[in-house]
Amino acid sequence: MPNPPTIRTIAATRYVTPLREGGSLPAVVEACDQGLYVLKFRGAGQGPRALIAELVAGELARAVGLRVPEIVFMQLDPEMARTEPDPEIQDLIRASAGLNLALDYLPGSVTFDPLVQQPDADEASAVVWHDAFTTNIDRTPRNANLLLWHRRLWLIDHGAALFFHHDWNDYLARATSAFAHVKDHVLLPHASRLAEADARLGALLDEDVIRAIVDLIPDQWLGGDVPFASIAEHRDAYLQYFCRRLQAPRPFAAEAVRAHAALNTAPRR
Template identity: 60%
Template sequence: MTHQPPQLRTVQVIRYVTPLREGGSLPAIVEADDDFMYVLKFRGSGQGVKALIAELIAGELARVLGLRIPEIVFAELDEAFGRTEPDEEIQDLLRASEGLNLALHYLSGAITYDPLVTTLDARLASQIVWLDALITNVDRTARNTNMLMWHRELWLIDHGASFFFHHAWDHWEEKARSPFVLIKDHVLLPQATELDAVDAEYRTLLTTEQLQAIVSLIPDDWLTVESPFASAQEHRQAYVQFLTTRLAHSSIFVKAAQDAREARI
């Protein structure tokens, strides 16, 4: 069963609660004007809007595939918001992030997934490995699983390191057809024994229309920052083309994952 990509809500950030210093980009827990708490990813952080684009595309792809992702929203940061922040580093980050940012619903009380405590079934493990190979997610290792257990269910978080090719866009058409060699470090790879079945299912779910709907959510001004493309629309279409090409050649990254799994076990 697929889930249609939503039109993302936009919230106004009204209170900076606390930084989450685990990440290099200093995400933070904030309160918004809808009375909910969010993990805010800042456009002014080191990786800039590209990390937000990766977070948005990867998260909504996962949602369409039926995996659990906290709700993603656009978060508006007012220019006056950082004036009372005493920490200079955080104040600089807030000033550099005025305007539209990205946030995910804060899963209060969630705990980090520990593979030594919780074993996932082969199907779910295969689904997550397949997704991460598609989006070239380098950040789902035993050292940093980027998964949470919340109400006894597994939730995926932190996809800003995905699509690492888009920091330069060099030879991206060729990279769309490449295996993802870093899948060898994936925390769930040993359990991912159903990659062929998942591949057959997921390739039918991710239609070109689905991909275009997800990529259309990216705000124009995120696509014009240091962009190698002539327009936001051309930039969007490159993301769609990368994903459609990668899906058409999914057997390449599936075989690479299977080979890596055999070598690992």
């Protein structure tokens, strides 16, 4: 891998506003570089697992050429809670003191509307393939988690991906499973080049690429209540899972092709 990914670490300096459409209450914050970011709190929702999913799925998307806002590690000082009047936000900031994750805020971006926008088949197929690979259940017409910025499609909010890591039992066996949720993907109707995407994107990923991305996971987000003897074993489990999932033939890709074909053969109402 010629250019392994790197993640900057910066500090939040000002809480700007909550994004209440997100279940985990992310927020727009200003950072020490004067930039604005969407902060995902370690103390919210599924805790570090959601941040790991955001990081790994986002960087895997970037590795296959999809557009994802810059991901950064963000240090959060619990003293920021003192200036917030909302007790829920105060508690969230205090519970998330230390290292969190944030994405570059895209000013002027608009939410993708599947009834209005028509992505091209190659890009739609690549997004569907990536979400099936990373088991991302949160890219549906109800909640597309896609933005249009400068007339280009950007992928956001991958905290619901990697749902395998919420239960490590038989995780390697589950790595070879299909992804039935792909039938609900917002871009599936446009994904007419899935076989081509499978060949092209599969060739862009290998063990070295995946290892470089998994190695980005901070040690403090690993360990805890998982059945691994060490942080190194926990980290290696992510690598093993994705390497096994990448092996051809890939059931998740075949399921996506089948689901797309089913859309075109479904009876019209």
